Structure formats: C-alpha cells, structure tokens
Amino acid sequence: MYDVIIVGGGPAGVAAGIYTARKKLKTLLMTEEFGGQSIVSDDIQNWIGDAHISGFDLAKKLEAHLRTYSDDVDIKIPEKAVEVKRIGDGLTAMGFEVKTDKNNVYQARAVILASGARRRKLNIPGEDRLNGKGVVYCSTCDAPLFKDKAVAVVGGGNAGLEAVVDLFPYASKIYLLEFGETLKGDQVSQEEVKKNQKVEILFFAETREILGDKFVAGLKYSHRKTGEEKILDVKGVFVEIGSVPNSEMVKGLVALDKYGQVIIDSKHSTTSEPGIFAAGDVTDDPYKQNNISVGDAVKAALAAYNYLLKNK
Amino acid sequence: MEKTIKIYTTSSCVYCKMAKEFFKTNNVQYEEYDVAVDEKARNEMVEKSHQLGVPVIEINGEIFVGFDKSALLKALNIK
Numbered sequence: 001m002y003d004v005i006i007v008g009g010g011p012a013g014v015a016a017g018i019y020t021a022r023k024k025l026k027t028l029l030m031t032e033e034f035g036g037q038s039i040v041s042d043d044i045q046n047w048i049g050d051a052h053i054s055g056f057d058l059a060k061k062l063e064a065h066l067r068t069y070s071d072d073v074d075i076k077i078p079e080k081a082v083e084v085k086r087i088g089d090g091l092t093a094m095g096f097e098v099k100t101d102k103n104n105v106y107q108a109r110a111v112i113l114a115s116g117a118r119r120r121k122l123n124i125p126g127e128d129r130l131n132g133k134g135v136v137y138c139s140t141c142d143a144p145l146f147k148d149k150a151v152a153v154v155g156g157g158n159a160g161l162e163a164v165v166d167l168f169p170y171a172s173k174i175y176l177l178e179f180g181e182t183l184k185g186d187q188v189s190q191e192e193v194k195k196n197q198k199v200e201i202l203f204f205a206e207t208r209e210i211l212g213d214k215f216v217a218g219l220k221y222s223h224r225k226t227g228e229e230k231i232l233d234v235k236g237v238f239v240e241i242g243s244v245p246n247s248e249m250v251k252g253l254v255a256l257d258k259y260g261q262v263i264i265d266s267k268h269s270t271t272s273e274p275g276i277f278a279a280g281d282v283t284d285d286p287y288k289q290n291n292i293s294v295g296d297a298v299k300a301a302l303a304a305y306n307y308l309l310k311n312k
Numbered sequence: 313m314e315k316t317i318k319i320y321t322t323s324s325c326v327y328c329k330m331a332k333e334f335f336k337t338n339n340v341q342y343e344e345y346d347v348a349v350d351e352k353a354r355n356e357m358v359e360k361s362h363q364l365g366v367p368v369i370e371i372n373g374e375i376f377v378g379f380d381k382s383a384l385l386k387a388l389n390i391k
Contacts, residue, residue, distance in 0.1 A: 054326070140324045141326070142366060143324075215364060216364075
C-alpha cells in the first residue's frame with residue numbers, strides 16, 4: 001500500500017508529488033500526460049519565473065523535476081483513474097482504492113486529486129463525426145489549415161478571442177458566436193477582435209448542428225431571442241466554450257458543486273472525505289491558473305502528510 | 313527494411329513536437345512537411361487522411377492521426 005496516490009500530472013499533480021516525495025511519503029502518481037491543459041499553449045507569459053515559456057517546455061520541466069525524486073515516486077504514464085473507492089467503513093477510511101483504465105487497482109492511505117479539467121464540447125449533432133474534419137479544439141495547432149476559408153469560433157471568453165486572433169493571418173472570414181449578450185474575455189483582446197474587418201460577432205447565438213459530409217460544410221445556429229435559425233457557410237468550427245472538471249472518478253465519494261467541481265477548503269485543500277485532498281482545475285477554486293494549482297497542491301501534500309501522521 | 317515516415321505538422325502544434333521528439337528518442341528518420349506554408353503538402357495530407365488537423369503521420373503508407381505513442385511503437389516494431 002502506498003502512502004499517497006496522486007491523480008494527475010499537470011502543475012498541481014507534479015507539485016504535490018515533489019512535496020510528498022520530500023516528506024518521504026511512498027507516492028504513486030498516475031497521469032495520461034504531463035503538463036496539464038496549458039500544454040497546447042504556444043507562449044505562457046504568466047508562469048512565475050519565466051517571462052515566456054511554451055506549454056511543451058513547461059511540461060518537460062515539470063516532468064524532469066518530478067523525476068529527480070523517482071526513488072520515492074512511482075510514475076504511471078499513461079494511466080488514468082476511473083474510480084476511487086474507500087477501504088473500510090469507519091468515520092475515517094482505512095485507505096482508498098484507485099481503479100484505472102488499465103484495469104490496475106492501487107491502494108493508498110491518502111489520495112490527492114489533481115486530475116484537472118478537459119474541454120467542454122458543444123454536444124450537438126455532427127460534432128463528433130466531424131471532429132478533426134473541420135471541428136477544431138486546438139486553435140493554435142490547426143488554425144493554419146484554414147487559409148482563405150470562412151470559419152466560426154464558438155465562445156466569447158478569453159479562449160474564444162484567442163482562437164479568433166490565431167485565425168487572423170489565415171481565415172478569410174471569422175464568425176464569433178457568443179451565447180450571451182456580451183463578450184466575456186479581457187478588454188484588450190476584445191478590442192483587438194472587434195477592430196478586425198474579418199470578424200463578425202453574433203450574440204445570443206445557440207449552436208444547433210454542424211453540417212457536412214466528409215468535411216465541415218456549415219454551422220446551423222439559432223438566435224436565442226427571436227428563435228430564427230440560420231446556416232453559416234463555414235469550413236471550420238472552433239470550439240472554445242470552457243472546460244469540465246475531471247471528477248467522475250470520485251462522484252458519490254466526495255462532495256461536488258453543481259458544475260461537478262470538487263469542493264475544497266482552500267486552507268488545507270481538503271475535501272468532504274477525510275484522506276482525500278484536491279487541487280487545481282478539478283476543484284471549485286475560482287481562479288484556474290497554473291500558479292494557483294501549484295500552491296493549492298503544495299497545501300494538499302502538506303495536509304496529506306499531517307493527516308497520515310495523525311492516522312497511523 | 314527501411315521504413316518511409318512522413319509527418320505533417322504546423323509550427324505551433326505541440327503534439328507534432330511530441331511526435332518528432334518521440335522519433336528522435338527512438339532514432340527514427342522522418343520527413344517533415346509544414347502544412348501551414350506548404351500548400352502542396354497540405355492538399356496531400358487532407359487527401360490521404362481526410363483530416364483537417366495535425367499531426368498526421370504516414371508510416372509506409374499507413375496513416376496515423378494525432379500522436380498516439382502506443383500505436384506508433386507498434387507500427388515501428390519498437391519494444
């Protein structure tokens with residue numbers, strides 16, 4: 001049995017791993033990949049200590065740092081937790097069992113959840129079928145493939161605005177669809193987007209269906225106030241509507257909020273279940289930031305250490 | 313037998329970088345085509361893969377979409 005199992009290899013998971021290793025806790029860390037969601041970012045400018053760093057380089061640095069503690073941390077990659085269960089039925093669990101997508105079952109006395117979040121999908125017809133065929137979830141990756149084409153970006157938050165900016169040099173026309181009545185991203189990005197001639201912003205827009213046979217050929221949407229349906233003649237649909245927490249594996253075990261985020265006490269990164277700690281984008285912390293994830297994960301690791309000392 | 317390996321990329325795509333790094337680590341020779349600037353390669357990639365997203369990897373005529381490490385290890389007979 002391990003002392004701690006850490007689920008996730010983003011900034012939170014790695015930070016937790018380094019701290020539990022330094023406390024000489026026998027640790028297992030499982031992740032699908034290192035780096036977390038910002039791995040696709042071309043240029044991160046707010047990671048403290050680096051004025052510029054790509055998500056790829058950040059991922060490599062995080063992994064390398066953790067691997068310096070490989071005597072104390074077993075790293076399982078790629079491996080994903082699918083269910084966390086309690087062992088014992090007392091007030092405080094005897095430990096926990098983590099079942100994975102490789103059908104392995106690992107046991108530990110404490111668990112730190114740092115499983116992050118994943119991209120939210122539109123959940124409309126055509127989206128899955130045309131994924132990779134004009135439906136895009138990584139604008140930095142695939143924007144250059146839409147040279148001289150009309151495209152739609154769904155979502156008026158920061159990610160949506162960034163996708164629009166990624167498309168400036170390539171697309172011939174960019175429709176920006178926002179569900180509400182205003183854009184939500186940073187003022188600076190909003191102004192950059194609004195003054196570009198290629199961009200047409202559509203408010204109260206609810207996406208209905210992505211059309212096309214082999215490739216995307218159009219996007220059907222309706223106006224939420226008038227109910228009027230329209231079809232945009234686009235070859236690309238860039239989906240930027242936020243994220244959903246990866247908390248399915250603890251559903252029923254720890255308290256989640258209405259968005260599925262793990263509710264934590266931010267003082268010690270504790271959850272409703274003693275022995276389970278959580279940090280980063282899987283939690284209800286309001287600021288989804290790499291630096292915050294790291295700090296909360298350090299709290300989780302130190303709190304787990306104290307918990308294990310008390311519950312020998 | 314020497315395998316012919318092509319990778320279609322864009323410069324800003326992180327999974328392309330991972331795939332290239334994977335090839336380097338395993339001493340696999342590959343040809344890279346940047347489809348952001350190379351229009352001919354872009355058309356070729358779309359035609360072969362029916363895919364509008366990078367990376368697309370071709371190993372002896374077989375097409376791999378995205379960076380799937382275990383699929384590539386299998387295709388390249390790397391243990």
